[in-house]
Amino acid sequence: MKYCVNCGQSLEDNETYCKNCGKPCNAAVNSEDTGNAGWGVLGFLFPVVGLILFLIWRDEQPKNSKSAGTGALISVIFSAIVTVIVMVIFFGALLVGMSA
Numbered sequence: 001m002k003y004c005v006n007c008g009q010s011l012e013d014n015e016t017y018c019k020n021c022g023k024p025c026n027a028a029v030n031s032e033d034t035g036n037a038g039w040g041v042l043g044f045l046f047p048v049v050g051l052i053l054f055l056i057w058r059d060e061q062p063k064n065s066k067s068a069g070t071g072a073l074i075s076v077i078f079s080a081i082v083t084v085i086v087m088v089i090f091f092g093a094l095l096v097g098m099s100a
Contacts, residue, residue: 004023040068051069
């Protein structure tokens, strides 16, 4: 089985254009590109690794690339939210302590 390089849709061996995105199918990725959730977890735990994998695999393995990149993005957003919450709690406690 092969997959579209552009969108990751599975393709028949004799197809010349992707039914999903309409791009030519002359170049296709291998069947190891499954979009495994493990790449997303790796990207979440190590966002820099997820970003690097996203950039390296972008053309060769679009599903795995998307999983790693999504995990990294979720990790960065989660870290930003936790940082804001911690800062609000810290500065709130600091203000209450100063007023007492």
